[in-house]
Amino acid sequence: MTTEPLSRARIVTAAIDLIEREGADAVSMRRIAAELGVGVMSLYNHVPNKDALLNGVAEAVLSEIEFTDDPDADWTDRVRSQARAFRQIAHHYPRCTMLVVSRQLSSAAGLLPVERALATLRSAGFDGPDAVRMVRLFIAFIVGSLLREVGVTPTFAPVHHRHLAGAEAVDPALFPEVSALAPLLGACDHDAEFEFGVELLIQAITVLHARKEGTH
Amino acid sequence: MTTEPLSRARIVTAAIDLIEREGADAVSMRRIAAELGVGVMSLYNHVPNKDALLNGVAEAVLSEIEFTDDPDADWTDRVRSQARAFRQIAHHYPRCTMLVVSRQLSSAAGLLPVERALATLRSAGFDGPDAVRMVRLFIAFIVGSLLREVGVTPTFAPVHHRHLAGAEAVDPALFPEVSALAPLLGACDHDAEFEFGVELLIQAITVLHARKEGTH
DNA sequence: ATTGACGGACGTACGGTGTACGTGCCAGCC
DNA sequence: GGCTGGCACGTACACCGTACGTCCGTCAAT
Numbered sequence: 001m002t003t004e005p006l007s008r009a010r011i012v013t014a015a016i017d018l019i020e021r022e023g024a025d026a027v028s029m030r031r032i033a034a035e036l037g038v039g040v041m042s043l044y045n046h047v048p049n050k051d052a053l054l055n056g057v058a059e060a061v062l063s064e065i066e067f068t069d070d071p072d073a074d075w076t077d078r079v080r081s082q083a084r085a086f087r088q089i090a091h092h093y094p095r096c097t098m099l100v101v102s103r104q105l106s107s108a109a110g111l112l113p114v115e116r117a118l119a120t121l122r123s124a125g126f127d128g129p130d131a132v133r134m135v136r137l138f139i140a141f142i143v144g145s146l147l148r149e150v151g152v153t154p155t156f157a158p159v160h161h162r163h164l165a166g167a168e169a170v171d172p173a174l175f176p177e178v179s180a181l182a183p184l185l186g187a188c189d190h191d192a193e194f195e196f197g198v199e200l201l202i203q204a205i206t207v208l209h210a211r212k213e214g215t216h
Numbered sequence: 217m218t219t220e221p222l223s224r225a226r227i228v229t230a231a232i233d234l235i236e237r238e239g240a241d242a243v244s245m246r247r248i249a250a251e252l253g254v255g256v257m258s259l260y261n262h263v264p265n266k267d268a269l270l271n272g273v274a275e276a277v278l279s280e281i282e283f284t285d286d287p288d289a290d291w292t293d294r295v296r297s298q299a300r301a302f303r304q305i306a307h308h309y310p311r312c313t314m315l316v317v318s319r320q321l322s323s324a325a326g327l328l329p330v331e332r333a334l335a336t337l338r339s340a341g342f343d344g345p346d347a348v349r350m351v352r353l354f355i356a357f358i359v360g361s362l363l364r365e366v367g368v369t370p371t372f373a374p375v376h377h378r379h380l381a382g383a384e385a386v387d388p389a390l391f392p393e394v395s396a397l398a399p400l401l402g403a404c405d406h407d408a409e410f411e412f413g414v415e416l417l418i419q420a421i422t423v424l425h426a427r428k429e430g431t432h
Numbered sequence: 433a434t435t436g437a438c439g440g441a442c443g444t445a446c447g448g449t450g451t452a453c454g455t456g457c458c459a460g461c462c
Numbered sequence: 463g464g465c466t467g468g469c470a471c472g473t474a475c476a477c478c479g480t481a482c483g484t485c486c487g488t489c490a491a492t
């Protein structure tokens with residue numbers, strides 16, 4: 001059994017595996033070291049500290065986004081596919097999602113999605129300031145959506161009824177709308193919800209686009 | 217000096233103060249107890265554990281939202297003011313924002329904003345499913361926006377240049393758009409950005425509204 | 433007035449955490 | 463052959479959440 005020589009990459013992937021298996025709370029230097037069959041302090045030869053390790057996790061997850069961008073496609077389709085790509089990794093690493101969105105990364109991994117998005121929006125004819133605004137808007141929507149989707153499953157148990165275990169848990173007098181719409185609030189088709197949001201944003205942007213074109 | 221008798225409320229506000237002063241990482245039972253001039257274990261007479269305490273913090277912050285809803289106003293204005301109210305507390309308790317959005321609350325404090333939003337959307341003529349969709353969309357956008365605004369300042373230092381310390385830090389060959397738009401990406405007028413997003417969402421919703429009305 | 437129960441403040445203790453620091457092994461180079 | 467530098471490792475320390483036992487003030491019933 002040739003134990004290959006421990007590297008930052010091996011440590012990061014071990015951390016990712018551990019997070020996905022047992023949640024972010026289970027991560028500790030000792031735990032990761034044990035997972036790798038290695039002394040705790042050996043980790044510090046490849047990673048300056050735990051925080052940097054977690055940044056590495058976020059980077060690694062983010063860099064697995066598969067952008068299959070077709071420059072010839074309609075810009076709306078390109079936006080759609082990029083939004084979906086972003087969301088797809090969140091589903092591949094659900095327990096890591098919180099980590100990814102809660103750390104702003106200055107590395108290449110964090111910049112590439114922005115680069116792609118800016119490129120397609122510029123090619124669609126938006127000027128710089130507008131393109132930046134659009135990207136920020138889309139990222140806000142995507143991050144917020146992913147947080148909701150993931151926050152629903154902190155234990156990863158398929159709890160569909162969320163905070164509304166029963167309709168009687170919420171007082172209809174205080175919260176008439178919430179209690180009336182409890183069934184709708186309890187069940188959430190995340191896919192449909194996400195697609196709806198993306199379409200609505202794209203449509204809104206298209207309108208704004210046409211309006212600017214018209215004022216030329 | 218009459219030391220008033222320690223209560224869940226006092227503990228929670230001490231925690232909030234501590235978080236705002238020194239960040240979320242500074243919170244520990246021992247630290248909070250010291251802040252209150254009290255033994256550590258005394259806290260557990262009023263709070264079952266740290267997690268519940270943090271939930272209490274999130275609830276307290278959330279319940280400070282000031283909804284000055286005018287039922288006679290235009291529904292778009294009501295949506296605007298609700299979105300702004302949500303954002304305002306995030307600016308009042310910037311270091312607590314992450315806590316608030318990362319915990320889904322089943323309490324009244326968490327439900328009230330949803331109730332308000334549903335009520336205004338229903339009064340605007342949306343049916344149940346559409347209203348729920350809209351609320352989810354808005355919350356996703358708001359949460360994502362707040363995370364960006366707050367994530368920019370984890371140290372609360374007014375770092376305006378973010379991840380782009382200098383334009384030369386990012387390789388123009390790899391990231392042409394990012395490097396070209398670096399000045400725009402570096403500086404962000406959060407207020408304007410938020411208002412832009414809210415207006416765009418409202419406009420998109422209005423279009424969708426009109427379309428549904430037309431198909432009657 | 434005495435007693436009893438009880439709630440809340442507190443100290444101690446245990447297992448776990450991140451990581452600073454020193455030690456020893458082993459490969460590569462002079 | 464001896465030196466040097468990198469890497470695995472153990473020990474140690476300060477801090478964490480919290481289970482548990484203790485003590486004391488207050489109040490009810492006797």
